Amino acid sequence: MQLDHLSPLTLRDPHGYSGKWHFYPEDVLPMWVADMDFPISPAIVQGIVERLQERVGYPQMAGDRQLLQLIIQQQGQHGLTGLTPEHLLLTTSVVPAIYASVLALSSPGDEVITQVPVYHPFLHALHEHHRVARYNPLLRTPTGWEIDFEHLESLVTPRTRLLMLCNPQNPTGRVFRRDELERLAEFALRHRLWVMSDELWADLIYEGVHIPIASLGPEIAQRTVTLTGPCKTYNTAGLGGGVAISHNRQIVAALAQVAKGLGGHPNVLSMAAWRAALEHAQDWLQEVRTYLKGNRDFITGFMAEHLPQVGYLPPEGTYLAWFDFSGAPFAQEVHKVMLERAKLGLNDGRIFGPQYQGWLRLNFATSRHLVQEALERMARVMQTLD
Ligand SMILES: Cc1ncc(COP(=O)(O)O)c(C=O)c1O
Known part of the structure; x- marks a missing residue:
């Protein structure tokens, strides 16, 4: 299965089907609503x-x-x-x-x-x-x-x-x-x-x-x-x-x-x-779960090395990473900053509870190179504001 080589060019389908890929402008990498960028199991199509x-x-x-x-x-x-x-x-x-x-x-x-x-x-x-x-x-x-x-x-x-x-x-x-x-x-x-x-x-x-x-x-x-x-x-x-x-x-x-x-x-x-x-679809699930765990571990390594000032605890499950930017100078408008400067479409923490201003949720169910791209964009924004 092609988990590693997905491209925004095909993920942003020409029909406008995907809510995730058509919500934000084309230069934004969308990593918000919780669906995966991976194709479903062929067994489901057949069913x-x-x-x-x-x-x-x-x-x-x-x-x-x-x-x-x-x-x-x-x-x-x-x-x-x-x-x-x-x-x-x-x-x-x-x-x-x-x-x-x-x-x-x-x-x-x-x-x-x-x-x-x-x-x-x-x-x-x-x-x-x-x-x-x-x-x-x-x-x-x-x-x-x-x-x-x-x-x-x-x-x-x-x-x-x-x-x-x-x-x-x-x-x-x-x-x-x-x-x-x-x-x-x-x-x-x-x-x-x-x-x-x-x-x-x-x-x-x-x-x-x-x-x-x-x-x-x-x-x-x-x-x-x-x-x-x-x-x-x-x-x-x-x-x-x-x-x-x-x-x-x-x-x-x-x-x-x-x-x-x-x-x-x-x-x-x-x-x-x-x-x-x-x-x-159990084999499909096994493969996807292993890949997602790899993405989770990649994020954990990246955050420790490049963004230690951002609060993050590795998730034990889900394909969601929950980041605390509340110590950043732009914490009040972190969602807007990431959208406009990093061109990243994430979920604003405030929707998950009134006290989570300054937090963001990232969906990592996509190819690793896109996860890497997202984190690098985040890190660049943080560097310019340090
Ligand atoms: C905890 C939880 N419940 C329910 C849903 C949505 O489920 P459905 O699409 O089946 O309504 C989600 C989607 O992200 C979820 O995270």
């Missing part, structure tokens, strides 16, 4: 073509049985066992499942706790639906990001209903350890909170093991909805597809009720792609 050769009338509303079984099998490999198709609700993608979880598991005015920085639709779902977001900032320690359990405890009030977890974590790349997840589960049970655990990045990790919080015991399983989908692992964002999973069938029913009529029926091509991915 879609074969599905098109069958009738494409209305599918079964609950979803393709084989797909549901494959998802159950995949969750079982992560340790989330005892699932049947009745525990699964297919959604058009993961973001609608985030919104449905907020709507189903809390009411307007309720308080919801989440670690920040975090994937911005968590915060949008809360604000747009009049829930009160309570932030528990992750602590930066010399060895990595840690959960501040003391602060977490102080956030609980009689109105607290829901804990929103992102594991592996976007944007820090943390993969939470078993002891951390056990403490979070104990916390949620003691305060009778519901838990929404977005585990979309579970299969893109380089260190540690992914542990679904709902796998820690029957009690926490009864209070948790786990969300996932194919789009990060197999690079199929434009095809959609997601699933909300809970051992508690009342949670599944509550999500189905709020999503009713809005999500439509499952999309047959999206399901075919997801099935083909789970069945036949």
Whole structure:
């Protein structure tokens, strides 16, 4: 597979298909929204073509049985066992499942706790639906990001209903350890909170093991909805597809009720792609994961050597690098500076939580020479401003 030789000339497709490559002007290297520049597995293409050769009338509303079984099998490999198709609700993608979880598991005015920085639709779902977001900032320690359990405890009030977890974590790349997840589960049970655990990045990790919080015991399983989908692992964002999973069938029913009529029926091509991915794209995934780890290590080396003044902790998972420029003279407008002077299109840290002004997120799922080019552009801007 051609992972190493991608060129902006072909990535910026002439049709305007790619949101990432057509958002910024042509001289900007876009490394923002989280999809990969790599082509998808040929097995997925074949799965879609074969599905098109069958009738494409209305599918079964609950979803393709084989797909549901494959998802159950995949969750079982992560340790989330005892699932049947009745525990699964297919959604058009993961973001609608985030919104449905907020709507189903809390009411307007309720308080919801989440670690920040975090994937911005968590915060949008809360604000747009009049829930009160309570932030528990992750602590930066010399060895990595840690959960501040003391602060977490102080956030609980009689109105607290829901804990929103992102594991592996976007944007820090943390993969939470078993002891951390056990403490979070104990916390949620003691305060009778519901838990929404977005585990979309579970299969893109380089260190540690992914542990679904709902796998820690029957009690926490009864209070948790786990969300996932194919789009990060197999690079199929434009095809959609997601699933909300809970051992508690009342949670599944509550999500189905709020999503009713809005999500439509499952999309047959999206399901075919997801099935083909789970069945036949494991070699592709292995190759891509190894390459991404190489990119991660390259960034770690580059930052230490050329940009030690920029805060960075190597992500254990995801293909996202999270940079702290808050000590730079232009910290207030770092996104604009990188866009205008370095010609780099990154994500502004502020979207991941109000306190992350001066931070940037970089998507490194592209050829290494483009990652290198991006970091060199950053370093040049830093040199001119030193
Ligand atoms: C944690 C997390 N959840 C959900 C999504 C989006 O999922 P989807 O495209 O399936 O809606 C992303 C995309 O980056 C993500 O990082």
